Amino acid sequence: MSTELPMRVLHTIHSLDPLHGGTSYGLRGMVEGLLKKGIETEILVLDNEARPWLAEWPCKVHAAGCGIGRFGYNKKFDAMLARIVNSFDLAVVHGLWQYHGLATRRECLKAGVPYAVFPHGMLDEWFSKVYAWKHLLKQIYWGCVENKVLRDAAVVFFTTDDEFEAGRDTFSPFAVRPAIAPFGIQPPAHTTEEFSAGFHRRVPGFFGKRTLLFLSRIHPKKGCDLLIEGFARWHASLPPESQNDWHLRIVGPSDSDDFLEHLRSMAATHRLAERGLITFVGNVGGEDKWQEISQADALVLPSHQENFGVIIAEALACGVPVLISNKVNGWHAIQESGAGLVEQDTVEGVVKLFQRWERLTADAVTSMRRAATQYFAGRMSSDVGAQAFCSIVQDLETEKHPQRFSTEVEAHTRSRSERA
Known part of the structure; x- marks a missing residue:
């Protein structure tokens, strides 16, 4: 798909609260970059509609309301996603380990709409070393749910090669179609x-x-x-x-x-x-x-x-x-x-x-x-990030899918090589 042609992208994320760190700031830069390229962009989020930070976004934001606990289970999110997902060419999941990823995979597969995932560093092995008991719980959830969210994605975006290398061996099984697309931001308004x-x-x-x-x-x-x-x-x-x-x-x-x-x-x-x-x-x-x-x-x-x-x-x-x-x-x-x-x-x-x-x-x-x-x-910059994202999505439209990476396949290949 040419990046000059009309395209609609839906981003799903747990929260846009700026206090949660850099993901919401990075997403803003990405949205601004996509809008500059003429790509229609909307967001579906598990925030309450009255949250003041939602009004500051440059695109339409659908607020489903807070879900249950940190996981964020929310039936209203399901209903809103099912109602609007068919009007988009691509959905993009931001972050792991929460309900919006599971829901986005389910509804996109039903609707036949491709989706992508940005893990945003949440696969990094540092967390597994420092929070061992949390890693055990995550490995259980990974085996049941999260690995399927990444496995079935049309592409999994890593912002750097380092992010991919730091996360590919943290959980098993691990099978993704990886691509590198940096997040970017708009430069400041003043000098x-x-x-x-x-x-x-x-x-x-x-x-x-x-x-x-x-x-x-x-x-x-x-x-x-x-x-x-x-x-x-x-x-x-x-x-x-x-x-x-x-x-x-x-x-x-x-x-x-x-x-x-x-x-x-x-x-x-x-x-x-x-x-x-x-x-x-x-x-x-x-x-x-x-x-x-x-x-x-x-x-x-x-x-x-x-x-x-x-x-x-x-x-x-x-x-x-x-x-x-x-x-x-x-x-x-x-x-x-x-x-x-x-x-x-x-x-x-x-x-x-x-x-x-x-x-x-x-x-x-x-x-x-x-x-x-x-x-x-x-x-x-947001322009660089948006261009990288669009180039990869364009390849998806022309069926140039990123090659699937699997730790199990890699281990098998390495074993055969060593025996030879």
Whole structure:
């Protein structure tokens, strides 16, 4: 199907609440990119119709209401999906382990409408190692339901090669038709300079500071504890005359009051807050978010697991280099492009990130900022993501289906090769 011809795409997702993380932000970028290409796009979601964030979307949103528990079972979702699915050329499931995926598979198979799946990093083996008991429950559900959702999809979209490699051996059986299609975002409406000036008007006292910014959900997988410990160790090694030049700003909603209190306690132990070296901000959105990013010296994200990382795309869109761990999918390309620095997801790795960043010359920083902007334009904009998605869907229409990948077939092939 030519991407210039009319096409209708329905996205199904558990929630569009921005507090749930980057998936809703990434989906917004994808929707905006598809709309620019003339592709009619709607969303069916398990949110209550009155939720304020639904009115902010640029496309029609069908709100079925919240389902039961975190799984989200909802008969109204079934009825709405059955009523509208025939009017679309393709359905796209966002996320795993919840009812909307099961329902979308069932109704699409009934209606003869092809569907695709974006796992959004939810197959990553990190979760199985850290939450072993949850992994056992998921393996049971996988065997009964979830593997069929991916198996019967026309295509399963991974945002990077790293995401596919990190998830293909986590559950068994595993059979998908994989394709790579990055999520993307729209660039900010104003220039970095305008947003930065707005930040300093809104938050006086930071002008001249070299701010290291963490902006994401405050969650153990994000490496927030490594960040605070690593910052404290690195900062203590700086010459006294330059120590007041630096500030760590932690911005984002917390999944757990206990974990947030633990981080505050760590900061207090190192006297970071007392000396004015760290600020916990809480959640921000809209222009305030872009202001936070634009004024930063660098974005720091030492995650133990990170899929696409919408905040990384947002930072690069503002020309802000990223200091990340090698557990962030796509880190190879970011490192090779010169748009950021990469180290291990350990305290020592965080210290090295800060050391390497602090030692860069002004010219090197300028070059990295330029590389960040170029990387965003070439790999993480909504236009790039939408084009990749459309190209793959066009191949589906011409029956050029992605080759099915199966861990069982791969193991059998490897075994035969080894015997030979």
